[in-house]
Amino acid sequence: MAESIRIFAPATVANVACGFDIFGLAVDNPGDEVVLTKRDDDQIVITEITGDEGKLTKDPEKNTVSVPILRYLEKLGIKQGFDIKLHKKMPLGSGLGSSSASSVAGVFGANKLLGEPMATGELLPFSMEGERVACGAAHADNVAPALLGGFVIIRSYEPLDFVKINTPENLYVSIVHPDIEVNTKDARIILKQEAILKKIIAQTGNVAGLVVGLMTDDYPLIGRSMTDYLIEPNRSILIPYFNEVKETAISNGALGASISGAGPSIFAFSEGKETAEKVGQAMKKVFNQGEIDTNLFVSKINQSGPRILD
Amino acid sequence: MAESIRIFAPATVANVACGFDIFGLAVDNPGDEVVLTKRDDDQIVITEITGDEGKLTKDPEKNTVSVPILRYLEKLGIKQGFDIKLHKKMPLGSGLGSSSASSVAGVFGANKLLGEPMATGELLPFSMEGERVACGAAHADNVAPALLGGFVIIRSYEPLDFVKINTPENLYVSIVHPDIEVNTKDARIILKQEAILKKIIAQTGNVAGLVVGLMTDDYPLIGRSMTDYLIEPNRSILIPYFNEVKETAISNGALGASISGAGPSIFAFSEGKETAEKVGQAMKKVFNQGEIDTNLFVSKINQSGPRILD
Numbered sequence: 001m002a003e004s005i006r007i008f009a010p011a012t013v014a015n016v017a018c019g020f021d022i023f024g025l026a027v028d029n030p031g032d033e034v035v036l037t038k039r040d041d042d043q044i045v046i047t048e049i050t051g052d053e054g055k056l057t058k059d060p061e062k063n064t065v066s067v068p069i070l071r072y073l074e075k076l077g078i079k080q081g082f083d084i085k086l087h088k089k090m091p092l093g094s095g096l097g098s099s100s101a102s103s104v105a106g107v108f109g110a111n112k113l114l115g116e117p118m119a120t121g122e123l124l125p126f127s128m129e130g131e132r133v134a135c136g137a138a139h140a141d142n143v144a145p146a147l148l149g150g151f152v153i154i155r156s157y158e159p160l161d162f163v164k165i166n167t168p169e170n171l172y173v174s175i176v177h178p179d180i181e182v183n184t185k186d187a188r189i190i191l192k193q194e195a196i197l198k199k200i201i202a203q204t205g206n207v208a209g210l211v212v213g214l215m216t217d218d219y220p221l222i223g224r225s226m227t228d229y230l231i232e233p234n235r236s237i238l239i240p241y242f243n244e245v246k247e248t249a250i251s252n253g254a255l256g257a258s259i260s261g262a263g264p265s266i267f268a269f270s271e272g273k274e275t276a277e278k279v280g281q282a283m284k285k286v287f288n289q290g291e292i293d294t295n296l297f298v299s300k301i302n303q304s305g306p307r308i309l310d
Numbered sequence: 311m312a313e314s315i316r317i318f319a320p321a322t323v324a325n326v327a328c329g330f331d332i333f334g335l336a337v338d339n340p341g342d343e344v345v346l347t348k349r350d351d352d353q354i355v356i357t358e359i360t361g362d363e364g365k366l367t368k369d370p371e372k373n374t375v376s377v378p379i380l381r382y383l384e385k386l387g388i389k390q391g392f393d394i395k396l397h398k399k400m401p402l403g404s405g406l407g408s409s410s411a412s413s414v415a416g417v418f419g420a421n422k423l424l425g426e427p428m429a430t431g432e433l434l435p436f437s438m439e440g441e442r443v444a445c446g447a448a449h450a451d452n453v454a455p456a457l458l459g460g461f462v463i464i465r466s467y468e469p470l471d472f473v474k475i476n477t478p479e480n481l482y483v484s485i486v487h488p489d490i491e492v493n494t495k496d497a498r499i500i501l502k503q504e505a506i507l508k509k510i511i512a513q514t515g516n517v518a519g520l521v522v523g524l525m526t527d528d529y530p531l532i533g534r535s536m537t538d539y540l541i542e543p544n545r546s547i548l549i550p551y552f553n554e555v556k557e558t559a560i561s562n563g564a565l566g567a568s569i570s571g572a573g574p575s576i577f578a579f580s581e582g583k584e585t586a587e588k589v590g591q592a593m594k595k596v597f598n599q600g601e602i603d604t605n606l607f608v609s610k611i612n613q614s615g616p617r618i619l620d
Contacts, residue, residue, distance in 0.1 A: 009616040011607070013577045017536040017568040018516035026612035030605075091605060095571035108616045120615070142571065149615035151524060167611050168527040172586035174564065176555065176593040177575040179603040200510055200540065206328035207514045211521040214461060217478040226327040230510065245486065254484070261324040261405035261452065265487040276482035283486040293489040295340075295401060297321070301477050302336035305430070305459035306319040306418045 004037040005113050009105035010149070011090050012097035013173065014141040020197075022205045024097075024141035025151040027173050030090035032098065034065055034105035036113055039081030044070055051088035060084075064099040064130040068107040072126040076117055082110060094177045097142030103130025104146040123147060125160065155209035156202065161224060163212050199229040219255055219271045226256025226269065239264045245286045252282040273298070314347040315423050319415035320459070321400050322407035323483065324451040330507075332515040334407075334451035335461045337483050340400035342408065344375055344415035346423055349391035354380055361398030370394075374409040374440040378417040382436040386427055392420060404487045407452030413440025414456040433457060435470065465519035466512065471534060473522050509539040529565055529581045536566025536579065549574045555596045562592040583608070 010031040016023035039045070044066050046058040060066035065086045073080065084106065092098050107126045111118055127147055128138040144152040144162050155161045209225030212218065236242040236259060245266050249257035253275040254268035266283060270276040280296045287294045320341040326333035349355070354376050356368040370376035375396045383390065394416065402408050417436045421428055437457055438448040454462040454472050465471045519535030522528065546552040546569060555576050559567035563585040564578035576593060580586040590606045597604045 005618060006620055007616055007618060010612045012571075013575075014571040015538070015541065015569065016520070017538045017542075017566060018513050018520060020538070020541045022517075023520070026615055027607065027609035028612045029609055030607055094605075095569065095573045095575040097571060104616055112618065145612075145615070147615050149613045151611060153521070165521065165525055167524045168529065168532075168581075170582055171524075171529070171532070171611055172580050172583055173577055173607075173609050173611060174559070174580060174586045174590035174593065175570055175575055175577040175607045175609075176590060176597065177605040177607075178549070178551075178597045179605070180550070180574050196506060197540075200513070203328050203510070204514055204517045207332075207517045208521050210326070210328060210333070211463070211475065211518050212525070214477045214481075215475055215522070215525055219478065219481075222478075222481070228325070228327045228330070230328075230507075231325065231330045232327075239488070240490070241488075249484070256327060258327040259325065259405065260485055261322075261407060263405045264490050265323075265405040265485055267323045267326075267483055267485040270482050270484060271478075272480055273482055276484045280484035280486060283484065287486065287488045295404075295487040295489075297337065297340055297483075297485045297487075299337035299339055299483050299485075301461060301481055301483060302320045302338045302455075303459045305336055305455070305457050306317055306414055308315060308317060308422065310316055 002113060004035065005109050006033060006035045007105040007109040007112075008033050009101040009108065009146050011101055012142040012145045013175065014097060014139075019153070019204065019208065021139065021141055021201045022154045022208060023151070024145040024154070025173070026145040026149050027175065030096070032089055032101040032105055033087040034102065034109055035085040036106070036109040037083040038113060039083055041081045042079040043081040044084065045081070046084045046086065048085040049088070050086070052092060055092060056086070056088075062133060064134045065102040065106040067133045068103050068126040068130040069110045071129045072107050072110060072123070075126070078114065080114065091177055091179070096175065096177065097146055099134030100127065100131060100142035100146045103127040103143060106130070108147065120147060153205070153208045153212060155205045155221070155225060161209070163209065163221065165212055202227070202229045222269060223255030226258060228258055232258055235259055235263055239266070240292065241286050241290050242266065245283050248282045248286050249279050252279045254279040257283075312423060314345065315419050316343060316345045317415040317419040317422075318343050319411040319418065319456050321411055322452040322455045323485065324407060324449075329463070329514060329518065331449065331451055331511045332464045332518060333461070334455040334464070335483070336455040336459050337485065340406070342399055342411040342415055343397040344412065344419055345395040345397075346416070346419040347393040348423060349393055351391045352389040353391040354394065355391070356394045356396065358395040359398070360396070362402060365402060366396070366398075372443060374444045375412040375416040377443045378413050378436040378440045379420045381439050382417050382420060382433070385436070388424065390424065392423075401487055401489070406485065406487065407456055409444030410437065410441060410452035410456045413437040413453060416440070418457065430457060463515070463518045463522060465515045465531070465535060471519070473519065473531065475522055512537070512539045532579060533565030536568060538568055542568055545569055545573055549576070550602065551596050551600050552576065555593050558592045558596050559589050562589045564589040567593075
């Protein structure tokens, strides 16, 4: 097995307009380079950093390239040291995922040198630890596309749930970096004062997840994406037994359930007619036990809209 | 041409969990029925309403079935009267798009009886006028799927922009309607007090639109979906010349432009490498004229992530 390896990891565009904290994509260039060489001991040593104008620390517990490697080795229980050379080939603090590229390149290279004990996707949580060092929080919207390539939707952070989608073959990205500095941490603080933002992020993640689930016949993704953080909590208090009906739907096999329109009807999605019937009967029973009469409808999605009857 | 026609239009589930005001789907049942018969004069007369427990008016300027027909005939400049029979076959105020089904059935039937001077999709604005009568605002999340069938994303209300997406063949919907009344208008008032909600709706519409645009190679849809209502207005004030750079990108042929991550980099999407290069140079020039040095990168979306260099 090789003793040394040189890795490129790409710059990334996070947020991508409307997808704050949930969308990210990788570009062909720029990107960072990392050279890893096995040591005879178990030390992680950053021997050289170029292109950072002296801004980055060589302390392995504080640098974004080494922290993911340390956490990865701890998880595997492997005692293997590395010399690390980090070549920053893009501007720092530029909004191009500079720290993510380094995080990804390091742990990706270590995994290769150790014979790939983990699949590439499994490296994401370790790369995110590099982001935590760089910006104070373990974001995935740069790291995920840097690691996986392509356009990635982070549908949820807790638990981490992401999906890479197909994008048009002929779609190009033009990025211009003005040589001024905006501190990512400060930029986030401006926004994070409103608690509502957390809910919006969770919501938009689900919006995107639901779209992809529907378009790709991914039933589990559809189910995971069916939580409404913004509207349902307010509206559902107007509907007696709402929580019980929803829980009953899910415990009977529904993918998820929510309010239909402004309510009071409650709908559930299920895979297959048999489950849908069972779910409907169970939901109905909750209302009926509460002495509320119900109508029950079970249907496919109607693909044609109105039709002439005769 | 037929003198009389009987139309079914389906019930719909709006919002669909996380898609407040932007997602809607049609079901096979229940639905409303409307019988239209041509008159010898130009009067619109509602001759019969069943299934409404006497709640609905027969005033053609106030009933959800007749208002879309009136607006549609005005638009066409056609003077043709109809007798209308409306058979409500689903509960009113149930969150199942009862008013939308009636709105759609009426104008769909009138269009058929007149030899289809408009395509079905063109009937949407008229059906929405029926919604305005019913709930005080011209929402499309029930009307659009009732008219077009399937799962519809309302990407934007002003201007109206919607897309119907493919959904899994075996996906079923179970809906239970509890026999209690929640007034849609009141339920909306609870939510609409916060101005933030309008932005969230526009944002989530764009989230979904962008996903669909990317997955279906729909470049114009990608472009239309690239407005960030929530984050960019706050963050862009930290970036000098932001608005000018963005406008320049678009006027040079970019699909759209926004901040990369927390900035200060700005990215643009373009169809094709030539446009992307031109857009990048134009963006760069704005910064440079403001005496700010820049780096420019033009790239495809990277589909593979990190790679070994040698």
